[in-house]
Amino acid sequence: MxxxxxxxxxxxxxxxxxxxxxxxxxxxxxxxxxxxxxxxxxxxxxxxxxxxxxxxxxxxxxxxxxxxxxxxxxxxxxxxxxxxxxxxxxxxxxxxxxxxxxxxxxxxxxxxxxxxxxxxxxxxxxxxxxxxxxxxxxxxxxxxxxxxxxxxxxxxxxxxxxxxxxxxxxxxxxxxxxxxxxxxxxxxxxxxxxxxxxxxxxxxxxxxxxxxxxxxxxxxxxxxxxxxxxxxxxxxxxxxxxxxxxxxxxxxxxxxxxGGNAAFVVTADADVDAAVAGAMIAKFRGGGQACTAANRFYVHADVAEAFIARFGAAVEALRVGPGADEESEIGPLISARAVEGVQALVDEAVAAGARVSHRGARPEHGWFFPPTVLTDVAPDSPILGQEIFGPVAPVVTWTDEEEMLAQVNGTEFGLASYVYAGRLQDALKIAERIEAGMVGINRGIVSDPAAPFGGFKQxxxxxxxxxxxxxxxxxxxxxxxxxx
The missing domain is CATH 3.40.605.10 (Aldehyde Dehydrogenase; Chain A, domain 1)
Structure with a gap:
């Protein structure tokens, strides 16, 4: 049938x-x-x-x-x-x-x-x-x-x-x-x-x-x-x-x-390859159309170059196409309006100084948006303050943990976040200070029927x-x- x-x-x-x-x-x-x-x-x-x-x-x-x-x-x-x-x-x-x-x-x-x-x-x-x-x-x-x-x-x-x-x-x-x-x-x-x-x-x-x-x-x-x-x-x-x-x-x-506005934090001693693998899941599962999707990437300056290079290469290699095609890894967005909304966020970020460092391909027809990595994103960029709901990853570099945490928590949302760190104790210490109902620690997914799903704040x-x-x-x- x-x-x-x-x-x-x-x-x-x-x-x-x-x-x-x-x-x-x-x-x-x-x-x-x-x-x-x-x-x-x-x-x-x-x-x-x-x-x-x-x-x-x-x-x-x-x-x-x-x-x-x-x-x-x-x-x-x-x-x-x-x-x-x-x-x-x-x-x-x-x-x-x-x-x-x-x-x-x-x-x-x-x-x-x-x-x-x-x-x-x-x-x-x-x-x-x-x-x-x-x-x-x-x-x-x-x-x-x-x-x-x-x-x-x-x-x-x-x-x-x-x-x-x-x-x-x-x-x-x-x-x-x-x-x-x-x-x-x-x-x-x-x-x-x-x-x-x-x-x-x-x-x-x-x-x-x-x-x-x-x-x-x-x-x-x-x-x-x-x-x-x-x-x-x-x-x-x-x-x-x-x-x-x-x-x-x-x-x-x-x-x-x-709604959510999940932060994805990478520390200086994190396993970069593991962080990239987790970021691909946290950001691009379902084309980024998830309330738990990583929305903002805070990467320590010591590993930012390596992370962006490997993450960007993985993004460019993503196969975008109809879900009915078994080889497709990312399908379309849900509507033309969704595509227009994501494009407007990217345009606004670029106008404010962000740079498209890596971008995948997309089919000409259908409600597709190319998976995109934005770098040189200012900590106060508007794209960091709202849910993107699409395959776009803005990256902010950090050196001061207190400032980074202030930025992570500087949102009315508090559903999910992610932390990648070399020492589990360090990851837990950061996670305990993040105002979110769920935190993935050294993994890019938090959903589990046996765990309580929900968030803080709005x-x-x-x-x-x-x-x-x-x-x-x-x-x-x-x-x-x-x-x-």
Whole structure:
């Protein structure tokens, strides 16, 4: 079955899923391949009425799903893990087609996405409580955890599989039901995952899908519905602020995984080859379109020349092309607007004195941007103050550690950072002073389903993954028991 047939089999014109029923809508919206600009699907375009129907279904299914034994919920998630792994090729094809990601990156994302189902299948049966004697005696305290309720999940386009499973898995493990709005750029992957969940045994109404080109109307409908008790959002800090304002009106439980501006620090005694290898992963995985992507490189002056030469050579050797081409290492950006935005940042940096020291090639057609290294970047350059979300690496040299750390921390964001140093103790000392929720030490990746993913400052609230990820979908309750 070729990709066209696989997409047709998903029936995206009936891609809304409410109460276990695939639904169409009066309108559809087009999904484009960012490498070829071709339309690959027409998807049902949901409106507020579908958003309300999804909450109706989720609320109706909540009591039964919350009452399921933890083991029963765990077994459903484990079957979903097995099914996702079995469908790796299909899901990778969908990610390549609608997101543009290189095939190796797409397959890696599917493996990462599946792991959330496995991890939370194991956590579902380990929801710990507590029993204690009250300090004044006379009572006993029993602490337990219960599902927060109907959860509204809003996911981005850059990791269409992993961002969905990272939210769905802990919600289901905790006993919540969910309504999911995927990004309009990448709804096909979400449709496939939700159908896999149904086949794995998720009851009707427990997971509901609402693809739309009017996210404001759909999400506002959810946030204003008293039956929705949780919102979990991954996306820009600007949108996150708006959602938090809305959530505040109902004192709604909110988790926010927002923007980043990750620093990549290389010390004087770092292994330069290892730092270059880590930088290639941290910067160019997914074409730099990740909130954890290295955004600013701070390289000690003693090793800057060697680092830039080797890093630049590796960048120039990157194969840029359609993700469907097995040899491609970097695919296109998500849209023409994204290309224009990255180009504007580079032009502004060059006008301010930066220099393009190394640049890769790119195809003539499609939303591609050449991987680029910028040197002679001033510490106060505007490009260092915002998320690039593209394959551009600005390099700043440093000699004074205090000044470097001030620059690293001089941002409103604090999601991820990276440190390469010769001595582990030195790397840890620097990492402890970086204001970021995650720091990769001598490695270019920080994401792990078994670790708490999240940031400081305006990079978000709450954590995803690990035990903390389950707690985000639970309320703590305690019983005070008379013991007289």
């Amino acid at each position: 070729d990709l066209h047939d696989r997409i047709a089999h998903l029936d995206p014109k009936h891609g809304i899923l409410v109460g276990g029923r695939p639904l169409g809508a009066e309108r559809t919206f087009a999904v484009h391949d960012p490498a070829t600009l071709a339309t690959i699907a027409e998807v049902a375009d949901a409106g507020p009425e579908h958003a309300t129907a999804a909450v109706d279904a989720a609320a109706g299914a909540l009591a039964a799903w919350a009452a399921e034994t933890p083991r029963a919920r765990a077994e459903v998630l484990r079957r979903a893990f097995d099914a996702l792994v079995a469908e790796t090729d299909l899901l990778a094809d969908l990610i390549v087609a609608e997101n543009g990601k290189a095939r190796a990156d797409a397959r890696a994302e599917v493996a990462y996405a599946a792991e959330f189902f496995r991890w939370f299948s194991e956590e579902a049966v380990r929801s710990e409580g507590d029993y204690a004697v009250a300090p004044a005696s006379g009572t006993r305290t029993i602490v337990t955890h219960r599902p927060v309720g109907v959860a509204a999940l809003v996911t981005p386009w850059n990791f269409p599989a992993a961002m969905a499973t990272r939210k769905i898995a802990p919600a289901l493990a905790a006993g919540c039901t969910v309504v999911l709005k995927p990004a309009s750029e990448t709804p096909l992957t979400a449709i496939a995952i939700v159908r896999i969940l149904r086949e794995a045994g998720v009851p009707d109404g427990v997971v509901n899908l609402v693809p739309t080109t009017d996210p404001r109307a759909v999400v506002t409908t959810w946030l204003e519905d008293s039956r929705v008790r949780k919102v979990s959002f991954t996306g820009s800090t600007g949108v996150g602020r708006t959602l938090l304002h809305q959530a505040a009106d109902r004192v709604l439980n909110a988790s926010m995984e927002l 990079s978000g609230l709450g954590r995803e993954g690990a035990r903390e990820g389950l707690r985000e979908f639970q309320e703590t309750q305690y019983f005070s028991v008379d013991w007289s």
